[in-house]
Amino acid sequence: MKRISITGGTGPATTLTLVEAPDLEPRPGEVRIQVRAAGINRPDLLQREGRYPPPPGAPETLGLEVAGEIDRLGEGVTGVAIGDRVCALLGGGGYADQAVVDARHIFPLPDDLDFVTAAALSETLSTVFANVFEDGRLQADETLLVHGATSGIGATAIQMAKAAGARVIATSRGKAKADAARALGADVSLDARSDDLEAAIKQAGGVDVILDMVGADYAALNQSVLRPGGRWSVIATQSGARAEIDLMRLMLRRIVLTGSTLRSRSADEKARLITAVRQQAWPWVVAGKVRPPIEATFPLSDAGLAHLRLEAGEHIGKIILVVD
Numbered sequence: 001m002k003r004i005s006i007t008g009g010t011g012p013a014t015t016l017t018l019v020e021a022p023d024l025e026p027r028p029g030e031v032r033i034q035v036r037a038a039g040i041n042r043p044d045l046l047q048r049e050g051r052y053p054p055p056p057g058a059p060e061t062l063g064l065e066v067a068g069e070i071d072r073l074g075e076g077v078t079g080v081a082i083g084d085r086v087c088a089l090l091g092g093g094g095y096a097d098q099a100v101v102d103a104r105h106i107f108p109l110p111d112d113l114d115f116v117t118a119a120a121l122s123e124t125l126s127t128v129f130a131n132v133f134e135d136g137r138l139q140a141d142e143t144l145l146v147h148g149a150t151s152g153i154g155a156t157a158i159q160m161a162k163a164a165g166a167r168v169i170a171t172s173r174g175k176a177k178a179d180a181a182r183a184l185g186a187d188v189s190l191d192a193r194s195d196d197l198e199a200a201i202k203q204a205g206g207v208d209v210i211l212d213m214v215g216a217d218y219a220a221l222n223q224s225v226l227r228p229g230g231r232w233s234v235i236a237t238q239s240g241a242r243a244e245i246d247l248m249r250l251m252l253r254r255i256v257l258t259g260s261t262l263r264s265r266s267a268d269e270k271a272r273l274i275t276a277v278r279q280q281a282w283p284w285v286v287a288g289k290v291r292p293p294i295e296a297t298f299p300l301s302d303a304g305l306a307h308l309r310l311e312a313g314e315h316i317g318k319i320i321l322v323v324d
C-alpha cells in the first residue's frame, strides 16, 4: 500500500511524503477500504504540527475520513460485502490507498454519490449531528448560528439545518464567503469584517443554537445573542480557549454551554452516533440536500500542497485528496 508519512522538515510540502508500507489486514469486526478519496480536516494540520496527537490505538497516518470500496472483510463482519461503495469515519489513516475501519463506522453510498463528495461527509456530518442536533437539540422552528460558515463543517451545518427545517444565520470573514454562505442556504449571512454581528443577529431575532468553532473572540457575542433556553455548542477554540462567561446571564436565560470532540469518542460511542446519523441525517445526503461544496482536489502525493491550500484559509467547503 501507499500512505502519506510525516517525514520531517519545515513545511507541509516537504513534511508530507508518499511512502510504501505493508498492506493492512482488517482485524475482527473491521473492513478494509480501497481508498478512492480522503477528506482533509483542520485537525489534520494540527496533527502534522504535533499539536493534536492521535488517540491511543489510532494510526499515526493522517486522515479522519475516506470514501472507497470495501475489498476485505474481517472476521465476524456481516451486513456489508466486498465491492460495496462506502465512506467511513476513521480515527486516523485516511491519507493512504488502504484504510481499515470498524465496520460500524461506515456509510453506504447512493449510486449517484461520487467518491470525492462522499469523502467530505463522514467527519462533517458526524460532528454537526453530534453538536447541533444531539447536544444542541436544534428543532425545526428554531434558528442556528454558524460561525466559520463556509468551512467544511460550517457549510455542512448550514445544509443540515436547512434540511431539518430550521433557520440559519451565518457569519464568515469577507464578502465572498458571506455570499457563498447565502448561496448554501443561510437565511441571513453576515460578513464579520464589515457587519456589526451583534446588532444584526439581534435584529434578526437572536438564535437558539450556536455552532461555535471560534471560541474566545466570539464568546461575548454568543452570550449576547442567545435566546432564553439557548444552546451554545463549542467544537473548536481557534481564537483562544479562555473566555469570560456571565454565569448570571446563563442562569437567568437557562443557557446550556456544551462542547465535544469527535475523535476521542470510544468505538462504541462512534458506532452509536453513526447509527443515529445514518437514520436521521443520511436520508438528506441521499436526497441531495446535504452535499458540501468541494473547493479543490489534489492527488494523494500532493497532500502537502492540499494542506497549504487549507492553511491559506480562502477555501469554501472541503479540500479532498484523490487516489488514482
Ligand SMILES: NC(=O)c1ccc[n+]([C@@H]2O[C@H](COP(=O)([O-])OP(=O)(O)OC[C@H]3O[C@@H](n4cnc5c(N)ncnc54)[C@H](OP(=O)(O)O)[C@@H]3O)[C@@H](O)[C@H]2O)c1
Residues within 6 Å of the ligand: 040, 041, 042, 043, 123, 127, 147, 148, 149, 150, 151, 152, 153, 154, 171, 172, 173, 174, 177, 213, 214, 217, 234, 235, 236, 237, 238, 239, 260, 261, 262, 263, 310, 313, 317
Ligand atoms: N470538535 C470536533 O469534534 C471537531 C470535528 C471536526 C472539526 N472540528 C473543528 O471545526 C473547525 C472547522 O473544521 P474544518 O475542517 O471545516 O476547517 P476549515 O474549513 O479550515 O474552517 C475553519 C474556519 O474557522 C474560521 N475561523 C478560524 N479562525 C477564526 C477566527 N479567529 N475568527 C473567526 N473565524 C475563524 C474560518 O472562518 P473564515 O472562513 O471566516 O475565515 C474558517 O471558516 C476546525 O477548527 C476544526 O478543528 C472540530
